[in-house]
Amino acid sequence: MNTYPNPFSEAISYQRMEQYDQEHLESLSNISPMTRTQQPIVTGTSVLAVKYKDGIMMTTDCLASYGSLARFKNIERMIKVGNSTIIGASGDMSDFQYITYLMDKLMTKEYNANNGQPLAPENIYEYLSQVMYQRRNKFDPLWNALVVGGYQDGKSFLGYVNLRGTTYQSDTIATGYGAYIAQPLLRNAVEKKNGELFTEEEAKKLLDDCMRVLFYRDARSLNKLQRATVTAAGVTISEPYSLETEWGFAEHIRGYGA
């Protein structure tokens, strides 16, 4: 192979090349791969939900924490989607607000289509599950555990989906800390009923009792909560309310610095 003299050889400064290499490599060593949501920042704790006689009942508290700081104390963690579905969220609240936006976008599209076939809770749940799973596939998850409750055409629906797209449907669902503390209580109550469904009053009491225990034991919870129902009459999300608590026993605790 012939080699030809480089007519620009004079112009090449090895000094400058060296300097360039050095700067270039230094800048390379400072960058890290593109980062996406790697951890939740402002978070909500448990969501509890049960099926009952008239449909679905769901509860969340109104707290959004920043680490251990009780950062926002008047947050709504349940949203109404259409007239027969609610979504309750634990996990990252900014991701949940994005999901709220996605739902609005979806429902606006449906509204405009005006085809007389409203999306059923199952449809909204499937859509949401696909979004969650696709985002995990992109390594850019929406950091939430979501509960979808619905009631349409005399049928109750209760489903769960999380940041990895894992899904299941069940008569009782509890996310986050509630999965440890409330879920056993909920299942116990269901099994005691022997196949019969809760009345509205029973469901209310059951969820309130669970939320009370969670308030006692979950350090990221707040005694200000909301209750939502989905029934044939539609979706209602209550105003925030508080539960009666009893701290008298604390006096008798000895040890642990008391």
Next chain:
Amino acid sequence: MSSIGTGYDLSSSTYSLDGRIFQVEYAMKAVDNSGLCIGLRAKDGIVLAISKLVHSKLLVPKSNKRIASVDQHIGMVCPGLIADGKALIKRARAEAQNYKDNFRMPISGKMIADRMGQFVQAYTLYSSVRPFGCSTLIATYDSVGPSLYMIDPSGVYWGYFGCAVGKNKQIAKAEIEKLKLNELTSRQAVMEVARIMYSVMEDDIKDRDYEIEYTWICDESDKKHVEVPSDLIEEAERKAKESLDDDDDDDMDDE
């Protein structure tokens, strides 16, 4: 119309000698051929209505809707070339969603009317495109209350208390002007719209198959753009037909 046929009407990118753009004016003629379309702004909402010929018995009744929702709080109807209207509705939906993407709140009536006005106007500037063969009525209910806009094929738009587009629009406008729209409720407005529709279109449609579509956006509909409840439509149309018969009777008496 002395300059017609002198070559200045072939493109909307060229003015005629007396400063007009004929293509835009022709587009307005296309609108005039449409079935009558009425929009009324009552004190608590807006009513939209359009009459349309059903050109085939094979069509499913009440199918092929002409009035569309752009968002929950925006209704839109485009009398004129149907396909052009569909394109405008598609654009309006994109604008409304785009606004939400950016600002996370619903677009105001003023904004959507302005954006659609600009869009329509852009189609009067180039020789490569044809102006839209339809006018656009936009009914909205936002934080400032109910408002009604109408956009011309030229892109010009105004807010209205009431407007009429299409066949016999002059007679309809004269009727609308008699109304005290500031005092009317939306329910009453539906009655008036039906009455005007029937009194105006009677002559040319009488023996042919037609449908009238009514939608509203008002307090009663929860500030959402929806079809007017069918019982109200029935009542309005019944009364409209009765008043027509009365007129006929009056005519008979006169003779």
Next chain:
Amino acid sequence: MISEPIPTAQPARQMANRFDPYEDNGGTTMALAGEDFCIVAADTRQSDGYHINCRYAPKAHQLSDKTVIGTSGFYADGICLVKRIKQRMEWYYHQHDKVMSTPALAQLLSVMLYQKRFFPYYCFTILGGLDEEGKGCVFDYDSVGNVERVKYQAEGSGKELLQPFLDSQIGLKNRATDDVLDLTEEKAIKIVKDAFSSVTERDIHTGDCVEIYIIRKDGIECEKYPLKRD
């Protein structure tokens, strides 16, 4: 002239906690092939660590009149895989005007799993059904598409407990005598039920209920058999 050694790029700082896209939802599946039938069974528990998410989240899915698939491992991947297979089967049906055979599905499944070789579906799949000659067939997969046609197979969280049992009862391995297996449907179902009851006793990720699909030439039957819920 290069005077100093050029510093090499440092590896990027290790991320403290990288998002882990996988979850192990457990569950046990098995299949066995008879002469003219096939059985596919999977429990219905879905778990996440020590949690029981749900007592009825089906892992076995009927794909056609001749094929059933069972997946365990990461539930979301399993569901996605099944959904995509059903889609491909529908396209196949419209293109060729016939239902995809079990061996064809088996090959397709392998390809689909291998396509995600570098971001695998984290699920352990068994495909069971009747082949084109009407004989029972079972295909066993790893998560990246390695496939093997077998007589019987266990997969999932309970496979270490289940497979030796099947080796003994169906494979008749390590026997002193020359036993001959006459595997009737009834016997097979009994073995499956015993197998799942036993696995449930020792594997916390298996339980609640087992769905047993019996695939015969004249159709598929699904029997639900309750398991311990503890």
